[in-house]
Structure formats: C-alpha cells, structure tokens
Amino acid sequence: xxxxxxxxxxxxxxxxxxxxxxxxxxxxxxxxxxxxxxxxxxxxxxxxxxxxxxxxxxxxxxxxxxxxxxxxxxxxxxxxxxxxxxxxxxxxxxxxxxxxxxxxxxxxxxxxxxxxxxxxxxxxxxxxxxxxxxxxxxxxxxxxxxxxxxxxxxxxxxxxxxxxxxxxxxxxxxxxxxxxxxxxxxxxxxxxxxxxxxxxxxxxxxxxxxxxxxxxxxxxxxxxxxxxxxxxxxxxxxxxxxxxxxxxxxxxxxxxxxxxxxxxxxxxxxxxxxxxxxxxxxxxxxxxxxxxxxxxxxxxxxxxxxxxxxxxxxxxxxxxxxxxxxxxxxxxxxxxxxxxxxxxxxxxxxx
Amino acid sequence: xxxxxxxxxxxxxxxxxxxxxxxxxxxxxxxxxxxxxxxxxxxxxxxxxxxxxxxxxxxxxxxxxxxxxxxxxxxxxxxxxxxxxxxxxxxxxxxxxxxxxxxxxxxxxxxxxxxxxxxxxxxxxxxxxxxxxxxxxxxxxxxxxxxxxxxxxxxxxxxxxxxxxxxxxxxxxxxxxxxxxxxxxxxxxxxxxxxxxxxxxxxxxxxxxxxxxxxxxxxxxxxxxxxxxxxxxxxxxxxxxxxxxxxxxxxxxxxxxxxxxxxxxxxxxxxxxxxxxxxxxxxxxxxxxxxxxxxxxxxxxxxxxxxxxxxxxxxxxxxxxxxxxxxxxxx
Numbered sequence: 001x002x003x004x005x006x007x008x009x010x011x012x013x014x015x016x017x018x019x020x021x022x023x024x025x026x027x028x029x030x031x032x033x034x035x036x037x038x039x040x041x042x043x044x045x046x047x048x049x050x051x052x053x054x055x056x057x058x059x060x061x062x063x064x065x066x067x068x069x070x071x072x073x074x075x076x077x078x079x080x081x082x083x084x085x086x087x088x089x090x091x092x093x094x095x096x097x098x099x100x101x102x103x104x105x106x107x108x109x110x111x112x113x114x115x116x117x118x119x120x121x122x123x124x125x126x127x128x129x130x131x132x133x134x135x136x137x138x139x140x141x142x143x144x145x146x147x148x149x150x151x152x153x154x155x156x157x158x159x160x161x162x163x164x165x166x167x168x169x170x171x172x173x174x175x176x177x178x179x180x181x182x183x184x185x186x187x188x189x190x191x192x193x194x195x196x197x198x199x200x201x202x203x204x205x206x207x208x209x210x211x212x213x214x215x216x217x218x219x220x221x222x223x224x225x226x227x228x229x230x231x232x233x234x235x236x237x238x239x240x241x242x243x244x245x246x247x248x249x250x251x252x253x254x255x256x257x258x259x260x261x262x263x264x265x266x267x268x269x270x271x272x273x274x275x276x277x278x279x280x281x282x283x284x285x286x287x288x289x290x291x292x293x294x295x296x297x298x299x300x301x302x303x304x305x306x307x308x309x310x311x312x313x314x315x316x317x318x319x320x321x322x323x324x325x326x327x328x329x330x331x332x333x334x335x336x337x338x339x340x341x342x343x344x345x346x347x348x349x350x351x
Numbered sequence: 352x353x354x355x356x357x358x359x360x361x362x363x364x365x366x367x368x369x370x371x372x373x374x375x376x377x378x379x380x381x382x383x384x385x386x387x388x389x390x391x392x393x394x395x396x397x398x399x400x401x402x403x404x405x406x407x408x409x410x411x412x413x414x415x416x417x418x419x420x421x422x423x424x425x426x427x428x429x430x431x432x433x434x435x436x437x438x439x440x441x442x443x444x445x446x447x448x449x450x451x452x453x454x455x456x457x458x459x460x461x462x463x464x465x466x467x468x469x470x471x472x473x474x475x476x477x478x479x480x481x482x483x484x485x486x487x488x489x490x491x492x493x494x495x496x497x498x499x500x501x502x503x504x505x506x507x508x509x510x511x512x513x514x515x516x517x518x519x520x521x522x523x524x525x526x527x528x529x530x531x532x533x534x535x536x537x538x539x540x541x542x543x544x545x546x547x548x549x550x551x552x553x554x555x556x557x558x559x560x561x562x563x564x565x566x567x568x569x570x571x572x573x574x575x576x577x578x579x580x581x582x583x584x585x586x587x588x589x590x591x592x593x594x595x596x597x598x599x600x601x602x603x604x605x606x607x608x609x610x611x612x613x614x615x616x617x618x619x620x621x622x623x624x625x626x627x628x629x630x631x632x633x634x635x636x637x638x639x640x641x642x643x644x645x646x647x648x649x650x651x652x653x654x655x656x657x658x659x660x661x662x663x664x665x666x667x668x669x670x671x672x673x674x675x676x677x678x679x680x681x682x
Binding site: 205220226250 | 397539540541542543544547548551568569570573574592593607608609612616617618623625627628
C-alpha cells in the first residue's frame with residue numbers, strides 16, 4: 001500500500017482494555033481478562049473523502065474514532081498523520097495535530113459545558129489555539145454561527161436553551177472554529193429525531209464541500225453511512241472485515257457479515273419484506289473472541305478452515321478488500337450460488 | 352363509531368399533564384381501530400405522544416396526569432373497568448413490552464421466577480406445569496440452552512436476549528393484544544431483525560394483535576400492516592403501510608419519508624423538515640405543523656384540520672392533502 005495521498009494511515013493498531021478480575025480468579029492464577037476493542041486495524045484515509053465506519057455495538061468503531069484523535073493511545077501499531085506518527089508528536093506539533101483533527105461527539109447533551117454560553121465556548125477554542133486576534137473573535141463567532149445555520153442571538157445562550165439538533169450544530173461549530181482538516185464524527189446524529197437528522201446531515205454535506213474537509217463518519221445506521229460516505233469500512237469484533245467504495249459495498253458485499261448487516265437493516269419499501277432473519281446468533285463477547293474467523297459463530301457458510309485460520313483483508317476488486325476465506329463470495333448473487341461457492345471451496349480446501 | 356366487538360377501538364383518547372406553564376396535552380383526541388391479528392405501527396418523533404398513547408390505553412398514566420376518552424377491547428370498556436378487573440387484563444389478555452428491558456426486568460430475580468409469576472397470576476397451572484411452560488416459552492422466543500438459562504439473572508443476558516425474555520413474560524398469559532413500545536430501538540440491526548421476525552411469527556402462531564410504537568420508518572415498512580403517524584399529540588395520517596409509503600397525503604409524513612436516505616441518491620441533500628417539533632405547552636394555533644410546513648396557507652394558521660377519511664382505509668388531517676399527494680408524484 002502506498003502512502004501517497006493518504007492523510008491518515010492506521011497501521012496494525014490494536015487496543016485492549018483491562019477487564020475487572022475477581023479475587024478468586026486472581027488467586028487461581030488465571031490471566032487477567034482484557035476487552036480486545038481493536039485487533040490489528042489497517043486503514044488509509046484520503047484527503048477530502050468521507051469514510052464511513054459501520055458495525056454493531058462493541059465492534060470497536062468508537063474506540064477507533066477515539067484513537068484517531070488521540071483520546072486513546074493504541075497499545076500496538078501506529079497512526080500516521082501526514083506521515084508522522086501521532087503518538088510521538090510533542091509540544092507545538094501535538095497542539096497543531098489537536099487543532100487539525102477534530103472530533104464531534106455522539107451526545108450533544110453531555111459534550112457541551114452547561115455553564116458556558118455559546119460565545120464563551122467558541123471564544124475559548126479560538127483563543128487557546130490563537131486562531132484569531134482578540135479583536136476579531138466576535139466577528140468570527142458570528143461567522144461560525146452563520147456557517148452552521150444558528151441564529152446570531154444564539155451566542156449569548158446556554159446549551160440547555162437549545163434543542164438536540166441545535167446542540168449538535170454548536171458541537172460542529174466548536175469543531176469548525178479551529179479550521180480543522182479532519183472531522184471525526186462519532187454517531188453524530190443517532191440521538192436526534194429523523195427530521196432533525198436530515199438537517200444535520202445536509203449541513204455536514206454542505207460544509208464538507210465548502211471547506212474541503214476529510215470526514216470519518218462512525219455510525220451504526222447503514223442508510224446514513226451509505227448516503228454520506230465515499231468509502232465504507234465494516235467492522236466486526238475489532239477488525240475491519242470489509243472495506244470498499246460505497247456503491248460496491250452496498251451492491252455486492254464480499255463478506256457474509258456485510259451481507260447480513262445489509263439484509264438486517266429494515267428496507268423502506270414495504271414490498272421488499274422477508275420473513276427470514278438475516279443473521280443468526282449474537283456478537284460473541286470481546287473478552288473471548290473465537291479462534292479463526294471472528295464471524296464463524298454466526299456465519300451460515302463457515303467451514304473447517306474458518307475455525308482454525310483467520311482470514312486476512314485481501315483485495316477483491318480495485319479498492320475493495322474483504323477478510324473471508326470464501327474469495328468468490330458475493331452478496332449480490334442468489335443464495336444457491338453462494339452456497340455452491342462455499343461447497344466448492346470446502347472441497348478445494350480438503351484436496 | 353362501529354359496533355364491532357372484537358379488536359381494540361379507541362375514541363377521543365386524551366392525556367393531559369399539569370406543567371408549571373399550564374396543562375400540556377400529550378395525547379389529543381386519538382382514534383384507533385385495531386383488528387384481531389393485525390400489526391399496527393404508531394410512528395412519530397420524540398414528544399409526539401406515541402408512547403403516552405400506549406400507556407393511556409392501559410390506564411398506566413398516573414395522577415396528576417389525566418386520561419379521557421373511550422377504549423373498548425373485545426367489547427369491554429377499559430376506562431370504566433374496576434381496578435381488579437383491569438389488573439387481570441393487564442399482562443393477561445393485553446401484554447406490554449418496553450424499550451429498555453433492563454429496567455423492566457427485576458434484576459434480583461432469576462428469569463424463571465419472573466416468567467412463572469405471570470403464569471401464576473394469569474393461568475391456573477400448577478407448579479410443575481408452570482415450570483414446563485416457562486421452559487417452553489424461552490424456547491419459543493428463541494433463547495438457546497433454555498433449560499440452563501432459566502435460572503440465570505437478567506444481567507447475565509445480552510440486550511437482545513433480555514428483550515426475548517421480556518417477550519416470553521408477555522406471552523406467558525397468551526395475550527390477544529401486545530402493546531410494544533420501541534422494543535428494538537436499543538438493539539443492533541441484526542438483533543432487531545431477529546426480534547421483528549420473531550414478533551411476526553408469534554403473531555401468526557398466537558393470532559394476536561400488535562400495536563408497535565416506533566420512530567423508525569424502516570421498522571414500520573418491514574413489520575406493520577397499517578400505520579398511523581402522530582405529530583404533537585394527534586394522529587395526522589393513517590392507512591395501510593404500502594399506501595402511506597407510496598403516496599403520503601400529509602406534509603409531515605412526506606417530510607419524514609424524505610428525511611430518510613434512500614439508496615441511489617448518495618451525497619445529495621435530504622428533503623429535511625425545517626425547524627423542530629413544538630413544545631406541547633405552547634402549540635401553535637391552527638394546524639400544529641404549519642410553522643414547518645411548505646404547503647401552509649392562512650387557513651392552516653387559523654383553523655385546525657380534523658382527521659378525515661378521503662379514501663377507503665385512509666384518513667388525513669390536512670386541508671391541502673391533495674396538493675401534497677400530487678407534489679409527491681412530481682418529485
């Protein structure tokens with residue numbers, strides 16, 4: 001993989017969180033359990049693109065987002081921003097990184113300080129990073145509020161005076177105050193009502209065009225991710241199982257998990273109903289990830305090799321990579337042909 | 352009003368709460384008819400009154416909240432029922448499941464006790480029969496290794512499994528009507544998908560009616576037979592799911608459908624609804640939706656449109672519904 005063009009490169013990043021241990025198990029000398037939130041993530045984010053990251057709860061997508069802005073330091077691996085390891089940034093360089101990569105949080109109710117007016121909040125961000133001389137700050141705040149389509153009298157108000165959608169706009173304004181290159185949005189709109197979601201999504205799309213931002217959009221809602229992303233990465237138990245241009249992923253997913261995820265999302269067309277559940281079983285505990293392919297406990301196509309050997313993220317088509325032993329699997333094909341593919345590969349495997 | 356005796360018939364249901372800023376009418380004159388075996392979707396955004404409607408049906412709105420209106424279930428008036436009679440009805444013929452199973456289940460009792468509790472209250476099974484039935488119920492809702500899991504506590508179950516336990520408890524009394532308040536909202540899509548399919552199977556097996564409250568139009572499209580859209584405490588549109596999705600007649604329904612991204616139009620602007628839903632204590636005069644409505648005229652600002660039928664099985668509360676329906680076809 002070449003490094004040119006990619007703004008952020010994630011290389012073999014892993015992150016574990018220690019889980020609590022009982023005295024009994026410690027006395028018994030059992031190893032300390034750890035939640036394996038990220039297991040060897042490789043990812044390149046190109047300047048100006050929107051990368052969608054999807055997965056179910058516990059798949060590590062939020063941990064990845066937090067690693068990208070250095071709210072967590074990875075246990076293994078490196079994250080490069082413009083080819084510099086962000087873990088080794090010091091002093092001014094670190095501050096510059098903090099300014100250029102901004103995160104917007106999921107919960108607009110808890111991510112804003114309730115005791116600061118919007119003006120204080122924004123001017124704090126502007127002065128800490130010396131974005132503007134003192135005299136120009138008021139003008140800049142008016143500009144920012146206009147950018148996120150908030151009324152100009154919003155500056156003197158406190159967060160509790162705003163609705164959820166407006167608070168999320170304040171969060172966006174605060175991030176944009178620092179003129180960042182990258183926005184990491186973790187479940188940006190999932191706390192909002194549908195009609196308000198659409199407003200915030202529209203705003204994000206416009207701002208990205210106007211300010212040529214790179215956006216990492218972490219979400220569980222496939223429809224939203226499809227709508228706003230150029231590329232999509234599907235995560236499962238701390239790994240990327242498939243990454244592809246949005247259209248390719250949604251029309252022909254090459255990983256059985258991506259297919260299950262797409263099929264499980266309720267279709268908006270009442271005529272397309274099915275009565276068969278798309279995936280069986282539940283996500284295994286991240287404390288105890290199954291050996292082999294992490295999806296083997298739920299995969300309808302799993303065969304012996306899947307239980308012993310972990311598939312690597314291999315190319316399927318230009319820009320399209322998937323981690324599955326069934327290299328010919330394609331979600332667009334009818335069910336029988338995918339089963340035939342699985343049969344054939346089982347045979348090959350035995351031979 | 353029809354004299355039908357089967358199913359659920361609601362007329363003029365209102366729920367009012369006292370607030371420092373005056374009375375807030377969370378539910379304002381809701382009419383519903385739910386046939387036996389029907390899955391009915393009640394859609395709306397937060398604060399639209401959909402959950403309060405569900406609770407008001409069962410008289411679960413406590414003072415100082417007030418409920419008025421007529422609720423007839425199988426020809427019996429739930430509003431006039433004596434408390435002990437109503438208790439037998441709740442969790443018996445009419446069961447409820449909630450959004451957050453962890454707060455609805457008792458954390459200090461094994462799930463077996465919680466299922467058997469319902470069996471003891473609503474059936475005349477003896478101890479052994481109850482044990483057998485509890486096991487059977489966990490099997491029906493698709494919990495693997497049911498025999499072992501019966502003696503576990505709610506915290507030992509995952510979110511999806513807890514919701515299945517809730518459904519098992521609800522089913523224990525073989526209900527004829529299931530009131531479901533966003534039971535899948537807190538779950539992941541693959542688990543939500545499993546639970547929705549399970550509900551459909553159970554509907555067929557037990558031939559119960561289901562009232563399903565949700566904010567997710569995708570869930571309505573994949574689950575429900577008929578639907579009602581609520582805004583600011585009132586129903587603004589009803590009809591069969593396929594008809595409402597094909598040609599919405601209320602501008603709010605139209606806006607909601609446009610707000611959800613559709614495949615094939617990536618990175619384009621969504622047809623969002625400007626503004627935010629009004630507070631219940633300060634509803635605008637006339638049609639509650641007019642400040643956000645692109646079709647609004649002086650008539651809408653003056654007068655509140657009533658929910659009126661315009662085609663078989665379809666009703667809408669909008670003066671300009673024909674214009675709205677045509678606009679949809681043009682788009």
